[in-house]
Amino acid sequence: MDTPHRSRFHHRACNLCEAICGLVIEMDGDDIVAIRGDEHDPLSRGHICPKAVALQDIWQDPDRLRRPLRRDGDRWDEVTWDEAFDEVAVRLLDIQDRHGRDAVAVYQGNPTVHNSGTMLYAPAFVRELGTRNRFSASSVDQQPHHVAAYFMFGHLLVLPVPDVDRTQHMLIMGANPMASNGSMMTAPGIRQRLRAIQKRDGRVVVVDPRRTETSRIADEHHFIRPGTDVLLLLGLLHTLFAEDLVRPRDLPLIAADVQRIRDVVRPFDPERVAPATGIDAAAIRAMAIDFASAPSAVCYGRIGVSTQAFGSTCQWLINILNTLTGNLDRPGGAMFPTPAIDTVRHIRPGSYGRWASRVRGAPEFAGELPVAVLSEEILTPGEGQIRALVTSAGNPVLSTPDGRTLDRALAGLDFMVSVDIYLNETTRHADLILPPAVGLETDHYDLAFHALAVRNTAKYSPALFPPSPGAMHDWEIFRELQRRLESRRGTRPRGLKARMRRAVARRMTPRRLLDLGLRLGPYGVWRGRFLRPGGLTLATLERNRHGVDLGPLRPSLPGRLYTDDHKIHLAPNLLVEDLGRVTQTFFANRVSPSPTDEEFDLLLVGRRHLRSNNSWMHNAALLVKGNPRCTALLHPGDAQARGLDDGDTVEVRSAVGAVQLPLEVTSDVIAGVVSIPHGWGHGLPGTRLRTANAHPGASINDLTDASRIDPISGNAAFCGVPVCVTACTTPTTTPTTGDRSSHENPGHQ
Numbered sequence: 001m002d003t004p005h006r007s008r009f010h011h012r013a014c015n016l017c018e019a020i021c022g023l024v025i026e027m028d029g030d031d032i033v034a035i036r037g038d039e040h041d042p043l044s045r046g047h048i049c050p051k052a053v054a055l056q057d058i059w060q061d062p063d064r065l066r067r068p069l070r071r072d073g074d075r076w077d078e079v080t081w082d083e084a085f086d087e088v089a090v091r092l093l094d095i096q097d098r099h100g101r102d103a104v105a106v107y108q109g110n111p112t113v114h115n116s117g118t119m120l121y122a123p124a125f126v127r128e129l130g131t132r133n134r135f136s137a138s139s140v141d142q143q144p145h146h147v148a149a150y151f152m153f154g155h156l157l158v159l160p161v162p163d164v165d166r167t168q169h170m171l172i173m174g175a176n177p178m179a180s181n182g183s184m185m186t187a188p189g190i191r192q193r194l195r196a197i198q199k200r201d202g203r204v205v206v207v208d209p210r211r212t213e214t215s216r217i218a219d220e221h222h223f224i225r226p227g228t229d230v231l232l233l234l235g236l237l238h239t240l241f242a243e244d245l246v247r248p249r250d251l252p253l254i255a256a257d258v259q260r261i262r263d264v265v266r267p268f269d270p271e272r273v274a275p276a277t278g279i280d281a282a283a284i285r286a287m288a289i290d291f292a293s294a295p296s297a298v299c300y301g302r303i304g305v306s307t308q309a310f311g312s313t314c315q316w317l318i319n320i321l322n323t324l325t326g327n328l329d330r331p332g333g334a335m336f337p338t339p340a341i342d343t344v345r346h347i348r349p350g351s352y353g354r355w356a357s358r359v360r361g362a363p364e365f366a367g368e369l370p371v372a373v374l375s376e377e378i379l380t381p382g383e384g385q386i387r388a389l390v391t392s393a394g395n396p397v398l399s400t401p402d403g404r405t406l407d408r409a410l411a412g413l414d415f416m417v418s419v420d421i422y423l424n425e426t427t428r429h430a431d432l433i434l435p436p437a438v439g440l441e442t443d444h445y446d447l448a449f450h451a452l453a454v455r456n457t458a459k460y461s462p463a464l465f466p467p468s469p470g471a472m473h474d475w476e477i478f479r480e481l482q483r484r485l486e487s488r489r490g491t492r493p494r495g496l497k498a499r500m501r502r503a504v505a506r507r508m509t510p511r512r513l514l515d516l517g518l519r520l521g522p523y524g525v526w527r528g529r530f531l532r533p534g535g536l537t538l539a540t541l542e543r544n545r546h547g548v549d550l551g552p553l554r555p556s557l558p559g560r561l562y563t564d565d566h567k568i569h570l571a572p573n574l575l576v577e578d579l580g581r582v583t584q585t586f587f588a589n590r591v592s593p594s595p596t597d598e599e600f601d602l603l604l605v606g607r608r609h610l611r612s613n614n615s616w617m618h619n620a621a622l623l624v625k626g627n628p629r630c631t632a633l634l635h636p637g638d639a640q641a642r643g644l645d646d647g648d649t650v651e652v653r654s655a656v657g658a659v660q661l662p663l664e665v666t667s668d669v670i671a672g673v674v675s676i677p678h679g680w681g682h683g684l685p686g687t688r689l690r691t692a693n694a695h696p697g698a699s700i701n702d703l704t705d706a707s708r709i710d711p712i713s714g715n716a717a718f719c720g721v722p723v724c725v726t727a728c729t730t731p732t733t734t735p736t737t738g739d740r741s742s743h744e745n746p747g748h749q
Contacts, residue, residue: 011545012461015114016051019181019188042549043457047189050611057620065435089484091415095388105133105386109394113448117475125482135371143713144311151572154562156350160334161185162298167332168202169294174304178213179608186453211668223670226603227720228277230310233317234268239288249326257570292325296332308719312712316575335553339450340458341517358384370714372706378409388415397425398615401716403701428686436474437467459547600722606678615679619692630697631664633675639665651728659698676700
């Protein structure tokens with residue numbers, strides 16, 4: 001008689017989105033039987049979303065790369081790790097020797113912050129390159145949050161998050177946490193959290209140009225014209241002063257700036273801003289009074305607010321709204337998490353404008369340039385031209401503005417290397433691809449999202465499976481790349497302390513670094529010169545496989561401030577002065593995002609789905625099955641005016657390109673708006689993504705314009721791009737417009 005297998009259970013946190021849900025993975029031998037939510041996880045409390053199954057899909061994916069690849073024309077050949085590392089070091093250093101250090105650029109994609117190994121070890125490699133041409137997905141997503149935090153609180157990572165579990169009133173602008181599980185707000189199980197607000201007689205109010213999944217469960221939903229959130233926020237602040245509703249709790253921290261804020265918002269009364277926003281003046285005034293009158297309240301603005309021409313100003317005004325109503329740093333308001341590994345203490349506060357991009361003059365922020373300028377920095381000849389690129393865990397051809405032009409630019413590079421597990425629309429241009437081990441093969445502690453969580457918790461996830469024979473972890477790849485560059489360049493640290501730091505760093509594994517971070521953290525065993533019994537260590541987390549509950553968010557000001565005077569800078573000059581641009585845009589000229597409105601008479605907005613996460617979730621069959629999700633949403637009135645019907649194939653065109661995709665006619669979008677999801681457009685020649693090729697969709701970034709940015713942060717202004725929609729009588733078989741033949745090579749002049 002066969003002996004039945006006994007199930008075993010593995011506990012970990014999902015690292016495929018910001019929610020970091022606790023999982024229980026049931027195993028029968030080496031086979032995964034089921035993936036369920038961990039009811040004992042103190043943050044997610046049993047919640048799970050469909051993306052969790054992708055951990056298994058990615059691990060088993062036959063398209064996933066497991067050995068280094070070298071491109072030879074259109075052919076890819078496996079090479080040894082030693083050959084790959086040597087070639088990368090030789091070619092990068094050769095280009096820097098001939099053209100300067102800035103001739104090599106680095107792009108880090110969204111999955112970087114979901115992998116502790118990359119977060120811990122990639123920075124040293126980037127520093128060794130010594131280039132100013134550093135780019136990341138932050139400037140297509142979240143940079144306005146960091147800019148506002150840097151100027152107001154003194155550190156780009158001192159980011160307030162909604163205390164959603166205790167608030168009585170939540171105002172959500174340009175965000176759809178029901179699809180994202182929170183973004184810049186780690187809040188798994190957000191449906192239950194929002195419902196709990198209502199059960200305690202609170203209110204949830206959503207402002208969005210689309211009737212989203214979140215707005216469907218809200219108490220109020222207000223449609224807003226894309227790109228006008230800045231006016232709504234100014235109208236709300238004007239009302240606070242006009243109705244004598246300003247009640248800041250920490251007046252000594254902001255006293256010098258309150259009168260200045262009163263003066264700068266005075267011109268923006270609700271009657272003046274209402275026509276541009278599409279929200280009635282009475283509704284704006286009521287929104288402000290309800291917010292300020294609630295026992296506790298918090299305003300939360302996300303993608304739709306950040307990815308527009310006034311993204312930084314919007315995030316600044318949101319912080320002001322929370323502060324002036326007494327809801328900053330108080331239970332139920334906007335609070336600052338206290339993570340067990342306090343990344344704020346270990347990362348520099350930030351910087352602004354130390355240098356600028358060569359072609360456009362876009363300012364540096366925190367050592368990075370806006371990714372919107374990457375293609376022009378590659379294509380424009382002259383001193384300082386980018387000639388080589390290192391990408392890590394990113395697919396900027398699909399995820400950054402005007403992907404068609406970037407695709408062409410990448411084809412002309414002298415050299416490119418990608419640390420990535422897929423041959424995709426970006427890495428197809430690489431000369432070498434270095435694939436790391438993936439999720440279930442790695443230990444993980446979430447360094448980024450514990451610092452944005454709505455409750456203080458900590459959890460460590462050991463690897464479930466060993467890596468494939470001969471595979472390397474991401475941290476091993478970056479450490480070896482750094483070592484090869486140092487060795488060939490002959491880099492020698494100056495001074496005994498510097499040499500000791502390098503020697504220690506070369507011997508430190510992620511486990512040791514994480515343990516050190518926990519011991520030195522706010523809950524750790526080391527507090528100054530003293531040992532604290534029962535303090536956190538890595539061994540503590542390993543014994544507590546469900547994670548450790550460290551309690552609700554707690555007030556932390558002024559101790560959390562990094563400004564020179566330890567006060568909140570409520571009115572930074574750079575942001576205050578930007579209100580002149582607001583006036584010029586909306587009141588001195590037409591309320592118009594483009595001078596070509598007669599042709600491009602609709603405004604483009606994005607959207608997100610629970611089963612997607614940017615461009616890297618679309619090769620999991622379980623996540624892309626079912627009806628097509630890459631569709632264009634259009635209001636019935638706009639469809640009728642153009643003679644279009646639900647299900648038609650349409651062409652959506654902007655000033656930079658066009659895409660073709662199915663049409664959905666729905667009253668869920670405001671008139672004058674078309675909505676297309678982000679991250680699709682797979683299937684270009686030379687890629688190896690079979691599932692994605694079966695569901696290619698269209699890339700919204702063949703429509704977005706790299707010239708449209710928030711000039712303060714450099715963040716891409718995706719929201720509100722002028723487009724037109726017409727019937728398509730001859731559908732194409734490719735998901736994008738423009739010649740994207742494999743590896744065209746215009747070369748450098």
